[in-house]
Amino acid sequence: MSENIENKTFCYKHPERETSLRCNRCEQLICTQCAVLTPTGYRCKDCVRGQQKVFNTAQVQDYIFGIAIAALLGYLGAILVRFVGFFVFFVSPAIGVGIAEAVRWVVRRRRAKSLYQSVTAAAVIGALFNSLPALLGLLFGSFDLFGLLWSGIYIAFMAGSLYMRLSGIQIRR
Ligand SMILES: [Zn+2]
Ligand SMILES: [Zn+2]
Incomplete structure (x- = not known):
């Protein structure tokens, strides 16, 4: 100056x-x-x-815990939405928000774009794991198209709201 x-x-x-x-x-x-x-x-x-620099504060254990929590909750959510029928359209985004909140709590609000991406991918993989029997069923001729469609809707809505919720913190700061 x-x-x-x-x-x-x-x-x-x-x-x-x-x-x-x-x-x-x-x-x-x-x-x-x-x-x-x-x-x-x-x-x-x-x-x-x-x-x-502040935007990228995530540590290695945040990835491990964030991914583990997201995969588990993504999997459990996939079980839950089987029972909600048409409400999958409302329940799935809510599950995404719930997973985001759980992850934020676990990583103590530390942040990194790559963390959000990994966490979202983990939730999708967790959910896909739940669809595995249905996917394998396709190979063996038992055709649960309806179930797969429902899982697809769940995964898309859940992952979308999860990622938006997580990365939203970054934009607001
Ligand atoms: Zn200048
Ligand atoms: Zn300045």
Whole structure:
């Protein structure tokens, strides 16, 4: 931050560029080239970079526990939706939200996009595991198309709401 006697202010990285724009987080003076427009206003590149680091706070055990919980709940959810009939359309997104909340609790709200993707994939695999008998049934001629269709709806709705719920935290911050 450099200010001279004529009250002119200059960019903290480019002392030759006059500017009155300030980063709204650290209040450094920034020129238009150094300013990054964020949802909360103009910020300097250092602050933006610092924030991106905060977005990726997940640790190795978060992946292990997150994936285990999501796979288990995805599997249990698949059993549950067999009994709800048409309500699969309402129950599946709710299960997705429930899994997301369980995962958030387990990983103590640490975050990383790759964590969300792994967790969603794990929930889908858990759910598919439940459809395994029906899928194997196809090979042996017992054709449970209705059951498979229902599982498909469940997996799509559950995974969609799970991923949106998890990654939603990131957007709101
Ligand atoms: Zn800043
Ligand atoms: Zn600059």
